[in-house]
Ligand SMILES: NC(=O)c1ccc[n+]([C@@H]2O[C@H](COP(=O)([O-])OP(=O)(O)OC[C@H]3O[C@@H](n4cnc5c(N)ncnc54)[C@H](O)[C@@H]3O)[C@@H](O)[C@H]2O)c1
């Protein structure tokens with residue numbers, strides 16, 4: 001199975017490296033000419049993942065049509081750009097493995113829904129889990145969920161993408177895998193705020209647990225399974241992303257907690273913090289569906305510039321309730 005990758009950011013590059021194990025040829029589309037040049041001439045992605053030498057069997061291109069000849073395409077553009085890249089060419093019935101974590105602004109669609117609209121003939125799978133790109137590219141042990149409604153295709157993709165240090169777990173819960181990845185980015189911003197404002201480890205754990213309850217409520221309402229929310233692509237990724245400044249979302253939250261503005265923190269950055277885009281979309285989708293998501297609402301308020309003390313005070317002064325659900 002020849003693999004193509006859309007997106008030459010850190011994650012697309014790391015996944016290309018995984019797919020190139022055993023000297024398999026991989027073709028990667030990158031938007032930035034300097035990324036194409038750096039990979040083809042120096043076997044490294046200087047711009048987004050300079051820490052790891054890449055397999056010489058990875059070829060970069062600026063021509064999306066070059067990916068029409070592969071057997072499966074990993075879609076690793078940021079969530080807000082997936083529609084544009086998938087609308088630029090016709091992938092026919094080539095399977096698309098969606099690796100972005102977010103919800104599209106405006107439509108409130110998950111990336112899978114966007115992909116089905118843009119490429120109606122392509123079977124869809126989702127790859128998600130606790131995966132810092134630099135660790136995966138360095139060959140550190142990692143496990144992910146590979147969700148696909150077509151069980152046979154899911155197993156084939158899981159086997160093709162597995163590597164000695166990259167373990168894939170097949171699932172048929174596509175929506176659950178997507179929702180975990182999208183929601184954890186928003187919660188990671190909240191945990192970063194707790195860190196930046198020095199609110200303590202107790203507060204961070206409380207936020208992870210209550211945030212997980214929100215993620216699960218939202219997931220179940222959209223048809224996800226509880227076991228998926230508690231798995232690699234849900235709780236697993238939530239814990240990772242809420243624990244480390246290696247996370248761009250957590251780091252954004254740290255900056256907010258230190259009193260800097262989202263506008264300042266997000267200006268001029270080349271790398272993506274998906275949670276900043278997903279947070280208001282998630283808040284609105286939850287409100288429309290009558291799903292209580294106070295932590296996500298708090299993150300939106302912080303992104304909008306509300307003082308940390310006011311937002312935390314409002315969260316803590318909510319009426320006491322049972323923990324259940
Ligand atoms: N980095 C990780 O550790 C990691 C791990 C798992 C999932 N992800 C997810 O993968 C997706 C991509 O993140 P990343 O970390 O590879 O990106 P990145 O932050 O390393 O790089 C930014 C990417 O955005 C692309 N981009 C910017 N503007 C664009 C546009 N107008 N159209 C198309 N592409 C554009 C750039 O070309 C580049 O590929 C995100 O949804 C992220 O949540 C990232």
Ligand SMILES: O=P(O)(O)OC[C@H](O)CO
Nearest residue numbers: 129130131132247248249
């Ligand atoms: O750096 P972040 O916050 O985008 O997180 C990267 C991955 O999603 C972690 O699994």
